[in-house]
Amino acid sequence: MSEHIIPAKLYVGIWIALMILTVLTAGVSFIDLGPFNTVVALVIATCKALLVVLFFMHVKYTSEKMTKVVILSAVFWLFILLALSLSDYGTRMWR
Amino acid sequence: MADSTVGVESHDPALRHHFATREQQREASSLGMWLFLGTEIMFFGGMFCAYLIYRYWYYNEFAAGSRSISIKWGTINTIVLICSSLTVALSVRAAQMGKRKLVLLLLSLTMLFGVAFLGIKGIEWYEKFQEHHVPGQSFDASDIVREYPQIHINQQHEQIYFSLYFAMTGLHALHMIIGLGIFLYLTFHTWKGTYTPEYYTPLEIGGLYWHFVDIVWIYLYPLLYLIDRKPLG
Numbered sequence: 001m002s003e004h005i006i007p008a009k010l011y012v013g014i015w016i017a018l019m020i021l022t023v024l025t026a027g028v029s030f031i032d033l034g035p036f037n038t039v040v041a042l043v044i045a046t047c048k049a050l051l052v053v054l055f056f057m058h059v060k061y062t063s064e065k066m067t068k069v070v071i072l073s074a075v076f077w078l079f080i081l082l083a084l085s086l087s088d089y090g091t092r093m094w095r
Numbered sequence: 096m097a098d099s100t101v102g103v104e105s106h107d108p109a110l111r112h113h114f115a116t117r118e119q120q121r122e123a124s125s126l127g128m129w130l131f132l133g134t135e136i137m138f139f140g141g142m143f144c145a146y147l148i149y150r151y152w153y154y155n156e157f158a159a160g161s162r163s164i165s166i167k168w169g170t171i172n173t174i175v176l177i178c179s180s181l182t183v184a185l186s187v188r189a190a191q192m193g194k195r196k197l198v199l200l201l202l203s204l205t206m207l208f209g210v211a212f213l214g215i216k217g218i219e220w221y222e223k224f225q226e227h228h229v230p231g232q233s234f235d236a237s238d239i240v241r242e243y244p245q246i247h248i249n250q251q252h253e254q255i256y257f258s259l260y261f262a263m264t265g266l267h268a269l270h271m272i273i274g275l276g277i278f279l280y281l282t283f284h285t286w287k288g289t290y291t292p293e294y295y296t297p298l299e300i301g302g303l304y305w306h307f308v309d310i311v312w313i314y315l316y317p318l319l320y321l322i323d324r325k326p327l328g
Binding site for chain 2: 005006008011012014015018019022023025026029030031032037038041042044045048049052053055056057058062063064066067070071073074075077078081082085086089090
């Protein structure tokens with residue numbers, strides 16, 4: 001964050017991008033893309049989350065590298081939880 | 096002793112003694128908040144994990160349940176939360192520039208958006224109670240079974256979708272209520288003039304919390320409302 005003050009225009013720009021992505025994800029869900037509906041929905045959600053984290057939460061402007069380490073580790077831990085759980089439940093029918 | 100007295104008098108009032116600079120002080124608070132948000136990711140992560148497993152097992156019921164909740168209210172609520180995140184970001188910016196009245200206005204707008212979100216959530220839940228889609232003794236999804244004859248639906252499995260729907264939106268709504276409490280506190284202190292361009296850390300930290308709750312919703316929205324909306328053939 002630091003003393004850096006982000007121009008209001010940039011915040012409004014991010015807000016417009018988030019609005020467009022919201023309308024886009026709602027619209028795309030009505031089109032049949034097969035299994036890619038879920039992929040597109042999650043990619044759009046992750047883009048929105050990134051915009052919020054980088055600009056609204058000032059991570060792009062922080063000089064504290066530890067903040068980025070904490071965020072990346074937290075997401076990595078979440079993936080450990082999801083991946084190991086799914087590798088169990090997802091393969092139980094394989095017997 | 097004489098030295099330390101001189102030191103205290105010339106000390107920056109906004110800086111705690113154990114920090115070298117104001118920037119270091121702010122970054123430390125921010126880092127602490129991010130650590131807390133890391134635990135929050137795991138807190139919600141357990142639910143997302145349960146969601147993922149059951150969605151994988153009972154996809155039909157999740158798709159039908161997703162069709163039965165209101166995409167209109169879900170989308171409006173997403174937009175409301177994004178607007179609230181903008182007002183939060185702008186309020187922190189106004190605090191950096193020392194515009195107290197603008198901070199008060201933006202914090203009030205944020206709380207207004209927060210209350211609107213909870214009100215809309217209330218409308219949605221009320222509809223679900225009326226339709227007997229709340230898990231428990233009176234759960235009855237026969238209307239969903241009738242509405243989508245193309246989809247094979249097991250009512251017990253349908254109940255799991257709605258259990259997760261209520262648990263996840265409920266936990267999120269609880270975070271919104273706590274967020275409103277935090278913002279009430281921040282508004283009170285802004286009104287009292289506690290925050291200055293040198294010291295606005297609570298606003299920054301409270302803002303991080305609010306944005307995090309927004310991000311949880313950014314994922315809940317497609318996962319709960321948009322599972323399967325394509326026209327049924």
